[in-house]
Structures are given as C-alpha cells and as structure tokens.
Amino acid sequence: MSQMSVRPDPAPSRLKYRMERLMLTPLFRLLLRFGLPFFLTFSLATWWLSVEGNRQLIVDTYTELRSDVESRPEFMVNMMAVDGASDLVAEGVRELLPVDFPVSSFDLDLEAMRETVASLDPVKSARLYVRQGNVLQVDIVERVPVVLWRNDRGLQLLDDEGVLVGPAFLRADWPELPLIVGDGANVRVEEALDLMHAAAPLADRLRGFVRMGERRWDVVLDRDQRIMLPETGAIEALERVIAMDQAVDMLERDIVGIDLRLPARPTLRMTDGAVRELLRIRAIEAGEPVE
Numbered sequence: 001m002s003q004m005s006v007r008p009d010p011a012p013s014r015l016k017y018r019m020e021r022l023m024l025t026p027l028f029r030l031l032l033r034f035g036l037p038f039f040l041t042f043s044l045a046t047w048w049l050s051v052e053g054n055r056q057l058i059v060d061t062y063t064e065l066r067s068d069v070e071s072r073p074e075f076m077v078n079m080m081a082v083d084g085a086s087d088l089v090a091e092g093v094r095e096l097l098p099v100d101f102p103v104s105s106f107d108l109d110l111e112a113m114r115e116t117v118a119s120l121d122p123v124k125s126a127r128l129y130v131r132q133g134n135v136l137q138v139d140i141v142e143r144v145p146v147v148l149w150r151n152d153r154g155l156q157l158l159d160d161e162g163v164l165v166g167p168a169f170l171r172a173d174w175p176e177l178p179l180i181v182g183d184g185a186n187v188r189v190e191e192a193l194d195l196m197h198a199a200a201p202l203a204d205r206l207r208g209f210v211r212m213g214e215r216r217w218d219v220v221l222d223r224d225q226r227i228m229l230p231e232t233g234a235i236e237a238l239e240r241v242i243a244m245d246q247a248v249d250m251l252e253r254d255i256v257g258i259d260l261r262l263p264a265r266p267t268l269r270m271t272d273g274a275v276r277e278l279l280r281i282r283a284i285e286a287g288e289p290v291e
Helices: 013-022 026-049 052-070 087-096 110-118 188-200 234-248 272-286
Strands: 077-081 121-132 135-142 147-151 154-158 162-169 179-181 207-211 216-222 226-228 255-259 267-270
Touching: 013 026, 026 052, 026 188, 077 087, 087 110, 110 121, 147 188, 188 207, 188 216, 188 234, 216 234
Parallel strands: 077 135, 147 179, 179 207, 226 255
Antiparallel strands: 121 135, 147 154, 154 162, 207 216, 216 226, 255 267
C-alpha cells in the first residue's frame, strides 16, 4: 500500500485561538490602542521628571515664558489717575500706593490696593482697574461731612452715617455745618440733622446740639439759652417752642432754658436778674418794702 501524505491540521492552536478571541474583545482592543501607549508615555515622563535637572529646566522655561509675556508693552502700566477725590485725598492715595511705574499689570494686586485706599477716613468707596492707555485708574467716592463732632480729641468731621471723615482744626472753617457734642452723639447724626432742619427758624441763633446721657438732646442757642428736649418726640417739642417764640417772642426774654423733658409740665428757667426783678415786682404788689 502506497504511503499517504500527512496534511497539517487546519485547526488553530489553543494559544492562537485564545489570542484571536481576545482580539475580538472591544475592551481589550481599546486598552491595546490607548492604554498601552498612555502607560508607556507616562512611564517615560515619570522617569524623565525624576531627574532634578529636567524638573528645573521646566520651571526655568515656564518662568522665562511668563516673564516674556508679562513684560510685553500691552501689559505694562505706565501711570496712575485718581478721579473723584479732592487734591488732599488724591495726594494721600498716591502716598499709600507707591507704585514704581512702569509695572506689569500682572504684578498689581488690585483688590489689596483697593482695600488700602478704602482705609482712608475720607474715602467712602474705591474702585481700581487698568483702563485703556495702560493707566491704573482709581475712582473714589468721598465721604461728605455733614456735622462737626466735638469730643476729647477736638473737632472731627462726620458724614451722614456718623463715620469719621477727618479732623477739623477750626470751627470757623465749617460755619455751614451744625455742631454736635456729647458721648454717643456720633451714632445719632441722623437725629441731629432732623433737629437742625426743624430748628431752621432759629438758624441765626443756633450754636449746636448736645447729647445728654446718650438719651436725649439739648438745643444750644446764643446768649447761653438751652432748649432741653425729651427722649421721645423731640422734633414735635422743638416745633412747639418755635411756634411759641414766633407768637410771643418767648426766646427774646430773660430765659436761661426751656425744660421739655416732661412734656406734660414744661418749665421755663429765668436768669438771676429776671428772678430778682420778678421778686421785686411781687413784693411791690404785696405791699412789702423793697430794698
């Protein structure tokens, strides 16, 4: 019998069969396509960054690139402009912000600078930004003084919120502002302003308002006259006094003070001379000898 030729087995080997099945798995193909390159790249990068010189090279390159960008002319600030402030306040702002121009806008901490400017007593609010033309713009809203407050530190200017604006060296420099005196007067500025408006008919004689015991107000007029107002209803009480004065010229008489602390029992305090004269008249009326 003739020898028969041996044909190879067409079936794949077990290993090849498993590899072919594995290649048909979507997850394996994804890991092979992306995971393996990423792992190799990450390993190489980690090995390269493990060298100190390579890390320093990256830091130096980044620093140099950043410096080149920040020092470009379009990012350089060349001057400062202060708007909305008086000359004195503007000068104080420039002293508080000693910026050495030109300077990169990236080196300016605008929020910290704004807080510094806002710390000035006369400044109510401030806004800082770099505007067109490479100018550091400082917009300021100043506090407007509305009263003078006399305390143990002298005369001070307050705004309508009772916030300190600055010192006042002479009363004559601010003749249009009312004067308030006493502990706690600075936190009752709004009340003092309301009293000032109510006392408008007495403006020529008005000298100021004194806060008494942090509870109520005295209105001080010239000739050392005082109108002692109650704790509540002070405006109405003052308006009644003004109406009486307009009717009978009450405040033109020899009166030291008008005590309205007890609204149901107002009291007039007369000068010593007026009291003596009144006693003399009463003695004459009673037929008593007069000295």
